[in-house]
Structure formats: C-alpha cells, structure tokens
Amino acid sequence: MTVALNIPLIEKALLTGSWPQDFQYDASVYPVLEIAQDVVNGRFRAPLTSPAARELFQLGPNVNEQPFDSLLGLCQVPEKALDEAGELLRLSLAVALLHAFLQTNWTGPDIDVKPLEILTAPPEIASSLTDAALDQKATAELAYGGEPSYHLARFPVFLRLAQLLLQQSYRFCASAAWWKLRAEITHQQLLDEPVVPPPSVFTALETLTGTYASDPDLLGRLHLETGLLHHITTQDKSAAEYFVRAARATGLEYELTGALGKRTKFQQKDLSQLVLLAESRLKIEDRSEKDAQNSTELVDTQNAAEGKISNVPETLALNDDTLLEQTQFTSSRPEGDQADSRLSHLDPSSQPALHPLDQCILLSLCLNVRNTSPSHGLTAEQMSPYVARVITHPLNWSVHTMALLLRSRLESARTRTVERATLQMQALVDQMPTADSSITERLQYLHGLPLPSKWELESELALQFLRLGVVRSALEIFERLEMWEEVVKCWGALERPDKGIAIVRDLLEGRREESENVVSRGKTEVSASRRSQLDAAREAKLWCLLGDLEPEHAAEHYQRAWTISRETSGRAMRSLGGYHFARGNFQEAITCLRRAVKINPLLGRTWFLLGCACVREEDWESARDAFSRCVSIDDEDGESWNNLASVYLRMQSTRAAGPKDDERAPNEADGDDDDEQASTQKNAKDIALSYDNATASAVPFEHKLLAFRALKHGLRFSYDNWRMWSNYMVVAMDVGELAEAARALGRLVEETVDKVGAAAVDEDVLERLVNAVTRAPANEDDAIEGGTETARSTGAVVQHNPNEGHGLLRSVTQLLEVTILPRVSSPRVFRASARLLTWQGRWADALKAHLDAYRCSTAGTMDNGETDAARWREAVSEVEEIVDVLRNFGPRVAAEQQGSTGTNWKLQARSIVRTFVGRTKAAFEDEPEWSRLTDLLDDLRKDVDEA
Structure with a gap:
C-alpha cells in the first residue's frame, strides 16, 4: 500500500535509529524512503553510492586549490526549489555520512565504503585523486578555532560532507538542526581543545523543544544531547540542567x-x-x-x-x-524509608x-x-x-x-x-x-x-599504563597514535628528553614518516615530501612543542608557529604569552594572551594568566574581566574567585561589573598541556592580593560587596586556603557580615594555629565581634534588634539580626569556646572572652577569664632578674587592673556561691600583689611606681583583716 511521504515519521526513525515496523511504502514512488530505511538500518553503502548521491557529490577540477564547499555541486539546485523528497534525501545522506564516520572511528567495525566511491571526479583528475588526498584536505578544513583536527581519524571527508549537507537550508525537515548539533558534538571531539560552537547550533534547537514536547523519547534525547555539547565545551552547570530536563522528559x-x-x-x-x-x-x-x-x-x-x-x-x-x-x-x-518516596x-x-x-x-x-x-x-x-x-x-x-x-x-x-x-x-x-x-x-x-573515539580510548589506556609505570607500552601506543606531546612526556619519564626533541625535529624536517599505515593508506610519497603535506595547524602545533622542549629558543619557535598558522594558532599565542609572563614582560604577555582568548575563549587557564598579567600592570578592569571569564568557565576555580575579589578591592571606579551568583555560566577546567604556561600559572597564583585597612577606605562599598560574594563562593572550593579566609574575614567585617567574619576567623585559626600559634587570631577582629554583641542590651527583651514592641507583646517569634547583639552571640561564643580558647592563650583573647561573659552575667566565668588573661600578661610572666623598666611599669598597671577586677567581681561570685565567706577573692588579690612584689623588688624597688604597689598591698591586708 502506498502512503504519503510522512516527513516527521521518517525524521523520527532517523533520530532514534529504529524504522517503524508497520510503515509500508512504494519505492518506485518515493525512492528516498528506501534510502532512509537503509540509513536507519545501518546499511550505508547503497545510499551513499546511489545515483542521487553521486549527483550531489560532484567534484570540480580544482580539488587542490578550492575548499569542499566550492567544489561540490550542492548548490546547483536552488534551495527553494527543493521539495520534501529533495530535502529528505539530503538529510538522509547527511545522516549516512555522519554515521559512517562514527562507525569507522567510534564504534567499529570498519565501513564498507570509501570516499572515492561516493565522490564523482572529472576524468582529468580521477586517476590521480586518492582517498588519502581527500582525507588530508578534509582534516585541514576540520581545523577550527585555532585547534587542529586529529590527523589520523579515518575518512574525515565523511564528516566534512555531512557538515556541508547540514549547512543547507531546510524548510520541511525540522530535525536538520538536531543533526547539526550531533555533527557539532562529533566535530568537537576531533579537536585538540574544545572551542566555542557557532551560536546557530543552540538557537536552532529552541524551536525543536516545542516540536517534540509531546514525545518523551525524542524530547529526552534532545535535552540529553544538548547537555552533552555543554559538557564537552565545559559548561558544566548548563549541562547538569539539561540532564535533569532529560530525566523529567522521559519520566x-x-x-x-x-x-x-x-x-x-x-x-x-x-x-x-x-x-x-x-x-x-x-x-x-x-x-x-x-x-x-x-x-x-x-x-x-x-x-x-x-x-x-x-x-x-x-x-x-x-x-x-x-x-x-x-x-x-x-x-x-x-x-530512612519514607512514605512519600516514590521509589x-x-x-x-x-x-x-x-x-x-x-x-x-x-x-x-x-x-x-x-x-x-x-x-x-x-x-x-x-x-x-x-x-x-x-x-x-x-x-x-x-x-x-x-x-x-x-x-x-x-x-x-x-x-x-x-x-x-x-x-x-x-x-x-x-x-x-x-x-x-x-x-x-x-x-x-x-x-x-x-x-x-577509538584513538581517545587507546590514549586513555596508554595514560593508565603510564600511571602504572609501564612507560614503554604507553610509548608504543602514543607513537602509533602520533600523539607527539605524550610521546615527548614518555621519553622525559625515561630520562631521554633528547629523543623527544629529535622526534619533533624529524617530523618538522620531513625525515620521519608520521604513520605506520603510510603504505596501506595509499600514501606512497617519499619521506622528503612529508613536510609539505603537514597542514598548517598541525605544523604550528609541532613548532609549539619544540618551543616547550627548547626554552632557549622558545620565543622564536612560538612566533614561527604563529606565522605558519597564518595567525590562527591559539596554542602558539598561549605559549608565547606564558613565555613573556614568566620573564616579567607583562605587557607583551597581555598582547599575546588577548589574541589567544580571542581565538579560543574556552580555556580558563589562559584567562587566568591574562588576569594575572593585568594585575601586574595594574589594569584592574581588564583583570576583573579576565578573572570573571575564569570563574564562568570553571565555577570551582577557587583561586580565580579569590583573585577576582582582590581585583574588586583595588578598583576605584564605581562601575562594577562581573558575574553575580545568578549570572554565571560555569564550566569545566581546560585541558591545555602547555608546560611553559603550566609553570607560569603556578607562579601566577602567588599574586593573590591581600586586603588591609589602608586599602579598605578607598574602595566603594559595592565593590566590597562583590568581593565578599566572590570570596564566599570561592571558599566552597578552596576550603583549606587560609589566605582566602583571611581576606574573607576582613571583607566580611567591612560589609557588615559579622557572622561570616566569625566563621572565617574560626577557619583561619584552625588552618594556621599549628604554624604561627597565637598570631593565628586577628585580635582586632575578635574584639570588634565582641563589641558588636555587647553593644546590645543584655536583656533580650530590651534589645532593639530583638523585634518590635508589637512582636514582643503578641508573643510572636523574634527574628534576631545575625550580625549584631543576641543574633551574633551564638557565633561569637562558639568561636571563642570551641575554636580559639582550646588552642590559643593570649591576654587580649581572654579579656575579650571576659567582656562577653560579663555581658551575659556569668560572673564566675568572667572572673576566671580575667585571671587567665593576667597569667598570660606581662605581669603574670615576669620572672626574677627582669631589668626592663618599661615592661615593669606596664606590669604594675596590669596588677592594679586585676585587683580592681577581683574587687568588682569577687562579691558577685561570692553571692552566687552560697556558703562562701566572701574572703577568697581578697586573699587571691593579696597573693597576686605579694608574688609580683617578691619577684621584682630587687630590681625596681627604687622606681617611683614602687609606692603604688606597697600602698595597694597595705590596702589588701586591711581588707583581709577586716573580713
């Protein structure tokens, strides 16, 4: 039975790889349906060698001089003149080409059709044209965004032809945009580094979401594959959102x-x-x-x-x-099984x-x-x-x-x-x-x-061998795959770096065949002509690799790579920028790195280095932009968050911009293997700026707030970075986030107290935190921050401000009692604790804290033989102060402790003064302040006698 040409049904079959069993057609009426069914069922030879396909794939005479899109006769038929069958034919052939490429390079087994069986060449060039020449041409055209395409991929001409077919306009086949997405995902995996896809790839998919909204299978696939493209291009959070959408779509x-x-x-x-x-x-x-x-x-x-x-x-x-x-x-x-769990x-x-x-x-x-x-x-x-x-x-x-x-x-x-x-x-x-x-x-x-792909999987196996120490086996795989950077690393691991240099020079000078498959793939040229066959992107990469291996000539090699690539090699500019940065030539580094990120803006390490160079030149706005790009590429880059915050704190302008929490488009770390740049980035991390009170006064509040948010986000991924906690603490104090400042001070103490002791505590910050608590009335009902009179009178729940008074009390108490006091003994710390305890009315604990402070103070630690009169005078004041504390707190403590005679504090005060006098009498008895001690001691004796 003959049926009408059901385009949506055929498109779904192509998308899902499953031909509808009950679909019958007359091949004589619609020959394209037979082609589509063969494509769905994995039989690619017949569709690709059909007369209709060969009519599309006709080469012009100038194969060596012109790109494929100029050679093929794809545009001979006006796009608007194509009917449904014509569009479906092009789409089916594009799918066949893409799947043939994937079968050859991803899933196996080998394909039973070759490029020359698909393409029709003029008689004058047909005899000299080879599959290898076509593949070489396609490989060069597949280089994109300054990144070379993997040169040993089999039959890349299939992918290139599929791209050209999918670039045509489609009026009837809506799924062409989806297949363009699939081709883009495949293309990205051929490149050395991911690059930014054309914007049209994503915009065309927006309409498909509504088209397939009623089909859970197709909608789930669409969201999943869109997420995978985001994953490949390091957009991790966007990828996560699409994966969750896919799960919701399929149920x-x-x-x-x-x-x-x-x-x-x-x-x-x-x-x-x-x-x-x-x-x-x-x-x-x-x-x-x-x-x-x-x-x-x-x-x-x-x-x-x-x-x-x-x-x-x-x-x-x-x-x-x-x-x-x-x-x-x-x-x-x-x-924890719960009744509301669906599973x-x-x-x-x-x-x-x-x-x-x-x-x-x-x-x-x-x-x-x-x-x-x-x-x-x-x-x-x-x-x-x-x-x-x-x-x-x-x-x-x-x-x-x-x-x-x-x-x-x-x-x-x-x-x-x-x-x-x-x-x-x-x-x-x-x-x-x-x-x-x-x-x-x-x-x-x-x-x-x-x-x-096959080569990526083998490369992964080789890396596993390398981790296990089986270097020779890894070296054999990398040499077979012609992954020369990894080959050089293997020779370095074998302590033979000279072998790596020799290999790269042999490749550049044409003395080394690139593949063991030269003869089998029809490459019969002599090795002397190999150099001329290297496409520009691959040759530029080899010069960059040689620059990494020969630091004394690195700049020359990187510049040559830039020239050979016709100023398209992002790797060359990344390497040259790192070279200049390592040598302190920051302006030259900025110029090179800006060119590099313009070519490929997805590499976070390049943006990081650019930001560091701008900091060195005090170009704060450019540094802000660079670090903003870093954190939008890799949301978990704590170092970049810290540097972004530091840059905000150096900017005087009120024109603040940058990624806020809801504006970021976060991604994955880049995979650049440039050793020169890796070492310079390590050095660049040392530039993280610190924040101090001298800087704080000139910084606009909005910049401080942006810095606070950046540090808060970055600390999620750099939890052990004490410098970030230190900056976060001071910025939090400046913006009034005192609860966060208390948390930061606690982390700072935990991270540094073993190395620096009592210096781990920023005592100024601690005292400001205690002041923020004790400024409020001790009675919670009298505290302004405790709520309105109406709320208190009606018994409503009072909401405390977490950054002052009773709302901050818990954070500061925990900071002191759990984190600081068990680790640090310092007079100022004990006195700060005593003030907090006094505000709470905990008299015995407050008195104990004051006594602990005295024992750590100058007076409490002064030994016999001390000769420094200035220290002694300071100690005299401390003795008088602790006596006053005992006089004020002693009676209250005695009242709390029922049955106490009330004389203990007097005896303790007298004992403190007597001990201090006995230790210092020989050296300081002739000092004018000595009479203050004797008078104080006499008064205490009278108090004890009267009691």
Whole structure:
C-alpha cells in the first residue's frame, strides 16, 4: 500500500535509529524512503553510492586549490526549489555520512565504503585523486578555532560532507538542526581543545523543544544531547540542567540513598551502602523482535526476555580476595524509608531493568557528579552507584561499553581494582573491530553518550599504563597514535628528553614518516615530501612543542608557529604569552594572551594568566574581566574567585561589573598541556592580593560587596586556603557580615594555629565581634534588634539580626569556646572572652577569664632578674587592673556561691600583689611606681583583716 511521504515519521526513525515496523511504502514512488530505511538500518553503502548521491557529490577540477564547499555541486539546485523528497534525501545522506564516520572511528567495525566511491571526479583528475588526498584536505578544513583536527581519524571527508549537507537550508525537515548539533558534538571531539560552537547550533534547537514536547523519547534525547555539547565545551552547570530536563522528559525517577549491605567478603556487620534507586517510565523495547527485524545478529531469547543480551562487551570479574564483585544488600528497603518516596517500593538488590535512554541519562548525571564535585574519594563513591545501576542490566552495546569505561576510570585509582580497570579498558579497545553486535545497535544511542573515539580510548589506556609505570607500552601506543606531546612526556619519564626533541625535529624536517599505515593508506610519497603535506595547524602545533622542549629558543619557535598558522594558532599565542609572563614582560604577555582568548575563549587557564598579567600592570578592569571569564568557565576555580575579589578591592571606579551568583555560566577546567604556561600559572597564583585597612577606605562599598560574594563562593572550593579566609574575614567585617567574619576567623585559626600559634587570631577582629554583641542590651527583651514592641507583646517569634547583639552571640561564643580558647592563650583573647561573659552575667566565668588573661600578661610572666623598666611599669598597671577586677567581681561570685565567706577573692588579690612584689623588688624597688604597689598591698591586708 502506498502512503504519503510522512516527513516527521521518517525524521523520527532517523533520530532514534529504529524504522517503524508497520510503515509500508512504494519505492518506485518515493525512492528516498528506501534510502532512509537503509540509513536507519545501518546499511550505508547503497545510499551513499546511489545515483542521487553521486549527483550531489560532484567534484570540480580544482580539488587542490578550492575548499569542499566550492567544489561540490550542492548548490546547483536552488534551495527553494527543493521539495520534501529533495530535502529528505539530503538529510538522509547527511545522516549516512555522519554515521559512517562514527562507525569507522567510534564504534567499529570498519565501513564498507570509501570516499572515492561516493565522490564523482572529472576524468582529468580521477586517476590521480586518492582517498588519502581527500582525507588530508578534509582534516585541514576540520581545523577550527585555532585547534587542529586529529590527523589520523579515518575518512574525515565523511564528516566534512555531512557538515556541508547540514549547512543547507531546510524548510520541511525540522530535525536538520538536531543533526547539526550531533555533527557539532562529533566535530568537537576531533579537536585538540574544545572551542566555542557557532551560536546557530543552540538557537536552532529552541524551536525543536516545542516540536517534540509531546514525545518523551525524542524530547529526552534532545535535552540529553544538548547537555552533552555543554559538557564537552565545559559548561558544566548548563549541562547538569539539561540532564535533569532529560530525566523529567522521559519520566525517569532516581534517588541516591542508602541501604544496609556488605562490600567485603569478611564483613560481619551490615553497614549503610550508597545505592541508586531508579525506575523507567519508557517502555523497554522487545529485543527479540528488533533483532529478528534487523536479521544481523543472533540473541538468546531467554536472555532477551530477562532484559539481558549476550552481544555486549565482556564484563571482567574482579576476582579479589577481599572485595565482593558488587555490593550485597541485605535489606530489601532503603534506609530512612519514607512514605512519600516514590521509589520506596524498589528492592536495592533486585531493581527492574532501565530503558537504554534512561541508562544514558544516568551515565550523564554520573559525569556531572565528577564535574561539579571536588576530586576526592567521595566523588568516586557518588559515581559508583550510577554506574552499577546501568551495568546490572546490559541492554545496548554502546551504553554498556560506556558504563564499563566509567567503572574502569573509577577503579583505576584503587589498588585492589586497578588491575581489572586496566584489563577492562584493554578489552574495550580490542572489541571495537569485532562484529559481535549490529551496526544499528551500536549507533542507536551513541549520540546520547560521551563515548570516546577509538584513538581517545587507546590514549586513555596508554595514560593508565603510564600511571602504572609501564612507560614503554604507553610509548608504543602514543607513537602509533602520533600523539607527539605524550610521546615527548614518555621519553622525559625515561630520562631521554633528547629523543623527544629529535622526534619533533624529524617530523618538522620531513625525515620521519608520521604513520605506520603510510603504505596501506595509499600514501606512497617519499619521506622528503612529508613536510609539505603537514597542514598548517598541525605544523604550528609541532613548532609549539619544540618551543616547550627548547626554552632557549622558545620565543622564536612560538612566533614561527604563529606565522605558519597564518595567525590562527591559539596554542602558539598561549605559549608565547606564558613565555613573556614568566620573564616579567607583562605587557607583551597581555598582547599575546588577548589574541589567544580571542581565538579560543574556552580555556580558563589562559584567562587566568591574562588576569594575572593585568594585575601586574595594574589594569584592574581588564583583570576583573579576565578573572570573571575564569570563574564562568570553571565555577570551582577557587583561586580565580579569590583573585577576582582582590581585583574588586583595588578598583576605584564605581562601575562594577562581573558575574553575580545568578549570572554565571560555569564550566569545566581546560585541558591545555602547555608546560611553559603550566609553570607560569603556578607562579601566577602567588599574586593573590591581600586586603588591609589602608586599602579598605578607598574602595566603594559595592565593590566590597562583590568581593565578599566572590570570596564566599570561592571558599566552597578552596576550603583549606587560609589566605582566602583571611581576606574573607576582613571583607566580611567591612560589609557588615559579622557572622561570616566569625566563621572565617574560626577557619583561619584552625588552618594556621599549628604554624604561627597565637598570631593565628586577628585580635582586632575578635574584639570588634565582641563589641558588636555587647553593644546590645543584655536583656533580650530590651534589645532593639530583638523585634518590635508589637512582636514582643503578641508573643510572636523574634527574628534576631545575625550580625549584631543576641543574633551574633551564638557565633561569637562558639568561636571563642570551641575554636580559639582550646588552642590559643593570649591576654587580649581572654579579656575579650571576659567582656562577653560579663555581658551575659556569668560572673564566675568572667572572673576566671580575667585571671587567665593576667597569667598570660606581662605581669603574670615576669620572672626574677627582669631589668626592663618599661615592661615593669606596664606590669604594675596590669596588677592594679586585676585587683580592681577581683574587687568588682569577687562579691558577685561570692553571692552566687552560697556558703562562701566572701574572703577568697581578697586573699587571691593579696597573693597576686605579694608574688609580683617578691619577684621584682630587687630590681625596681627604687622606681617611683614602687609606692603604688606597697600602698595597694597595705590596702589588701586591711581588707583581709577586716573580713
């Protein structure tokens, strides 16, 4: 039966990788539908070599001189003249090209079609044209934002052609914008560093959200893939928001909770273990029907019915003598089970299978845990339940591969699991060329996964070898992948840096073949001509690498890289900027770094270095802008938050700008491997400015407030940085956030008291905090900050101001009693504590604090043989002061202590004076102030006698 051309239905089939079983068509009426079905089912050769495709992919005669978009005949038909079938043909071919590229470089096995079988070349150049030449041209065109494209990617011409097809205008096929997003994600993974995507990629997706709002599957995929692009380009918080939207769209419910269980074989007592409870709302596809439809794989029917399949990557066993293969939960209910929890009915040890799309979402949420948490053990513990929940029910080859890879990454840092992690990663590398699962299955959910390419996966394995000390094996992999920076590092680890220099020079001078596959890939040129074939971006990168290896000629090499790249190499300018910064040439560094961030503004380290250089030149507004970009790229960069705050405190202008808490677009750290810049950034961290009272008076209040917010946010990620706590404390005092100042002083004492002792306490700040409390009336009902008369008379709850009076009392009391006094003995600290206790009416405690202050003071520590008259006079005043305190507090303490005779304080005062007189009589008896002591002692004797 012939049906109309249902564009939305075909688009959904292309997007989901599943052809509708009940859809029938007449191929003679709509030949494009047969092409679309082949593409969906992973048969790319027939569509790409069809007459319709070859008509589109016709090369012009000037292949070597012109880019692909000028050579191909894509624009021969006016865009408005294309009907629905014409647009669907272009979209289907773009999908086929993109998936062919992904199959070759991501999922395997090898593709059965080559570029020359797709492209039609004029007779005069057809005999001389090779696949290698086309791939080389495509690789050069795929370089973007100053970042080179990986030169050993197979058949990059497929990706380039897909990009060109998707750049055309589409009036009938709305999903073309979505496929442009997928092509952009693939392209980003080819580049050395992520770059800013074209704005059109995101703007075109906004309309799709409404288009697919009624389809949970498509809407979930759209949000997930949008989040993955944000993840790749280091926009972590935006990525997290999209991952959560994807979960809401599909109806996925998940909860990270605890349940009793065991993790080791010898564990006797059940302990609370983290577990992820999750349940899908999407219907899980019957795999046996799907496999029968594709007829490309055999699946055990019983396994399919149980939600498991046999054609997934092998899951290696741990085989440890202590750890269990997986956590054994002994409770069928999660801990803290509450009636309002939607997942309380799930048994942690026997949860139902999840839809593969929901598994993709969980793995992405797991990535977000890594990106938005500090790098410590808790992060691995948080991520493991996500991965374990997916591994338990393997339903798709690509999803299971990603889950195993994430588990390997988590286990690579633990002694008991590092062996399995390495072997599992090796198994994942080895499985790529196999045909143990269908092409359709491998590609179906690939766009919703951050699955690395073949070379990235092998590189990750090599890095794991390097961490284990197996340098030679890592070196072999890096040389095969032609990742020359890593090769140089391996030779450095082997204490042969000269070998690294020789390799880079051989590559630049054409004495070294770049690949072991030269002959097999049709590259028959002699090695002497290799240099001319290096595209500009790759050659510039090699010159930068040589500059890193030869510091004495670094500037020359970096400048040459900049020239060779036609002023497009961000790496060259980053390296040259770092070179100038390290040598104190800050103005030159600023010029270079500004060029670098203009080319690629996603690298936070470059912005950080630019900000530091601007600080050195006292260009505060530029420094503010640079550090603002740093924290918008990496929200967890505590050092940049600190420097941003310091810059605000140096700005005299009232024109304040910068990221507020609700304006940031935070991201991930950059991956620049420039050794020169890495060392200069380390030095740059020393420029963090301190804040003092001399500076404070000239700073506008709005700048102080911005600095306070920046420091408060940055301290979440630099909790152990005592300098930041010191700045935060003083700024908090200036803006009136006294409760935060008390907290900061406490942290400052905890971090520094072991090194500097009593100097860890800023006594001026402590006394100001005590003053802020004691200014209020001691009676809470009389305190103005305690609330209005109406509130007090009606019995309403009184809301205290946390920065003064009774609202601040708890913070200051805890600061003194819990943090400072157990660690520090200082007269001013004890006196500040005594004032607070006096205000509270705690007379005995206040008296004890005054006595403690006296024992630490000059008078209390003065020994026999002291000859400094100035110190002695100071001590005399302290003796008189403590006697006055005893006279004032003694009777009140005696009244509190029933049965006391009231003479103890008098005896104590007399004893203090007598002791001091006895210690200092020999040296200071002739001093004029000596009579003050004798008179005081006589008065105390009379008081005791009268009592």
